[in-house]
Amino acid sequence: MIEVEHLAKRYGGQTAVDDVSFRCEPGTITGFLGPNGAGKSTTMRMICGLTPPSAGSATVLETAYRELPNPGRHVGLLLDASAQHKGRTGEEVLILAAEVLAGERARVAELLDRVGLAGPAARKRVGAYSLGMRQRLGIARALLGEPSVLILDEPANGLDPEGIVWMRGLLRDFADRAGTVLLSSHLLREIEAVADDLVVIGGGKVVAPGRMEELLAATGVLVRALDPRALLRALDEVGLVGTPATGGGLLVDAPAEAVGRAAADADVVLLELRPADGAGLEELFLTLTAGETIGEVA
Amino acid sequence: MSAILEQRERPAGTTRPFEGPSIGRLVKVELRKMTDTRAGFWLLIATALVAAGTVTLILFAGDTDEKTLGGFFSPTVELTSVLLPVLGILAVTSEWSQRTALTTFTLVPRRERVIAAKVLAGVALSAVAVVVCLEAAVVGNVLAPLVGDADGSWSLGLERLGGLALYMTIGLMGGLAFGLALMSAALAIVLYFLLPTVFAVLAETISSFRGIADWLDLSTTLEPLADASMTSEGWAQLGTAVAVWVVLPFVIGLVRLRRTELA
Numbered sequence: 001m002i003e004v005e006h007l008a009k010r011y012g013g014q015t016a017v018d019d020v021s022f023r024c025e026p027g028t029i030t031g032f033l034g035p036n037g038a039g040k041s042t043t044m045r046m047i048c049g050l051t052p053p054s055a056g057s058a059t060v061l062e063t064a065y066r067e068l069p070n071p072g073r074h075v076g077l078l079l080d081a082s083a084q085h086k087g088r089t090g091e092e093v094l095i096l097a098a099e100v101l102a103g104e105r106a107r108v109a110e111l112l113d114r115v116g117l118a119g120p121a122a123r124k125r126v127g128a129y130s131l132g133m134r135q136r137l138g139i140a141r142a143l144l145g146e147p148s149v150l151i152l153d154e155p156a157n158g159l160d161p162e163g164i165v166w167m168r169g170l171l172r173d174f175a176d177r178a179g180t181v182l183l184s185s186h187l188l189r190e191i192e193a194v195a196d197d198l199v200v201i202g203g204g205k206v207v208a209p210g211r212m213e214e215l216l217a218a219t220g221v222l223v224r225a226l227d228p229r230a231l232l233r234a235l236d237e238v239g240l241v242g243t244p245a246t247g248g249g250l251l252v253d254a255p256a257e258a259v260g261r262a263a264a265d266a267d268v269v270l271l272e273l274r275p276a277d278g279a280g281l282e283e284l285f286l287t288l289t290a291g292e293t294i295g296e297v298a
Numbered sequence: 299m300s301a302i303l304e305q306r307e308r309p310a311g312t313t314r315p316f317e318g319p320s321i322g323r324l325v326k327v328e329l330r331k332m333t334d335t336r337a338g339f340w341l342l343i344a345t346a347l348v349a350a351g352t353v354t355l356i357l358f359a360g361d362t363d364e365k366t367l368g369g370f371f372s373p374t375v376e377l378t379s380v381l382l383p384v385l386g387i388l389a390v391t392s393e394w395s396q397r398t399a400l401t402t403f404t405l406v407p408r409r410e411r412v413i414a415a416k417v418l419a420g421v422a423l424s425a426v427a428v429v430v431c432l433e434a435a436v437v438g439n440v441l442a443p444l445v446g447d448a449d450g451s452w453s454l455g456l457e458r459l460g461g462l463a464l465y466m467t468i469g470l471m472g473g474l475a476f477g478l479a480l481m482s483a484a485l486a487i488v489l490y491f492l493l494p495t496v497f498a499v500l501a502e503t504i505s506s507f508r509g510i511a512d513w514l515d516l517s518t519t520l521e522p523l524a525d526a527s528m529t530s531e532g533w534a535q536l537g538t539a540v541a542v543w544v545v546l547p548f549v550i551g552l553v554r555l556r557r558t559e560l561a
Contacts, residue, residue, distance in 0.1 A: 048404050050403065051559045052559065065407060068407070069317055069318040070319060071405065079400055080400060083399075084396070084397070086396060087335040096327060099330070100405045100406065101405070102319060102323060
């Protein structure tokens with residue numbers, strides 16, 4: 001379990017994270033979604049005690065991370081796959097971590113095998129690894145201490161499609177065995193495919209927390225008409241608001257029947273009328289991304 | 299095999315109480331980290347080569363009365379201790395340049411424990427270096443009579459042995475402290491070697507500076523340790539120099555590390 005309460009981080013006058021609160025329950029995968037620079041990594045670093053928060057607190061397994069006697073035994077971390085000594089071999093990186101964890105050396109070989117880095121790859125220096133291989137090595141190290149919580153920052157970066165599917169399976173399996181997973185990404189589709197819960201963050205603030213299916217369901221219908229302007233007028237007449245969707249058509253936060261009747265009353269020909277299936281979430285996310293890229297510095 | 303299967307099937311949600319890693323375990327890890335990279339490995343090889351080179355030089359070019367165990371041993375330690383501080387510097391700064399700090403300090407969030415382990419690993423490594431130097435000196439002293447006239451005395455007081463061990467250790471600790479305070483390998487290496495030289499030049503050229511150098515120049519104050527001529531004033535002078543060049547940067551570095559944000 002991870003509990004984040006009113007976490008905030010300010011750098012000088014700039015606010016990186018602003019009053020962020022959420023919970024990750026055992027047995028679930030929580031997707032932490034936001035555009036680059038939204039405050040995902042800063043929040044994760046505050047959870048792990050790397051960055052002192054300006055305000056608020058975070059606990060893992062009901063304990064502040066820094067107070068865990070042997071944190072690697074409880075929490076598996078992958079914060080930055082490239083933060084590894086380029087001169088060490090993949091195997092050596094895991095052996096060093098296993099030594100700190102007082103773990104068995106046999107697990108190193110087992111995990112190298114599990115993440116697909118067994119054999120010659122294990123004895124190559126990390127400097128010669130691709131980003132995908134570094135991610136795999138990072139995941140192996142996160143799993144080394146048999147943790148009950150996983151915190152992964154953009155673990156899918158650099159993985160090939162096969163690797164992404166593999167990682168989803170691994171995380172699902174981990175959560176199904178009552179593990180807690182917090183996983184960040186800047187790609188909605190990636191999170192959608194694996195997460196149970198979702199925390200959307202933008203500009204340092206949580207903009208949408210909740211169950212994945214609820215967030216996806218709460219976005220109304222997508223409607224497309226032969227004459228979009230006529231449709232807008234028809235909707236307006238019955239007091240409904242249509243917002244343009246990225247793939248064309250309008251998003252309306254209303255039941256399909258209400259939209260259909262409004263169109264029929266105004267003799268508007270509809271080409272499409274269906275549940276939006278998270279298109280609203282995507283809209284929200286794209287708005288965030290657009291807003292962020294303008295004023296973003298770091 | 300069955301043990302591995304059991305581990306894999308253990309529910310991920312179960313937690314067991316775990317003790318933190320002992321300081322001994324952390325020292326072992328830090329020692330391994332100091333020696334498992336190319337830089338670390340070659341620095342150790344270079345140290346051994348310098349030791350062998352020094353002994354060879356004395357063997358063929360030294361005076362007869364220099365060819366004793368102590369005569370071989372002291373210069374060997376003095377010369378190898380020029381290289382060892384670099385190992386101390388890299389032990390700390392590589393955590394930043396290679397960004398391993400992220401792993402190191404999330405596995406051991408009490409940052410001062412990691413530094414304590416690095417200090418102890420540094421002491422252990424200094425001891426190993428002293429032993430290597432002693433071995434080289436023994437070989438030199440055995441060969442000396444075969445090469446030419448040699449005193450060949452085997453006497454080596456505890457004072458000299460202890461003094462040289464301390465000499466080596468202070469050097470490495472100085473490197474570690476500079477690395478910790480500056481958190482940059484290049485800056486730490488340059489300043490660590492430049493500052494004493496600047497100091498020595500100042501002492502040479504400005505007469506009023508000479509008195510200060512007796513108390514603050516690390517290499518001058520270390521000298522009596524190497525030739526076993528330590529006096530009580532010498533200890534006070536060495537203590538002062540160590541406080542300025544080792545303890546002070548170490549404390550600054552530790553305070554900085556405890557507060558700093560790791561990324």
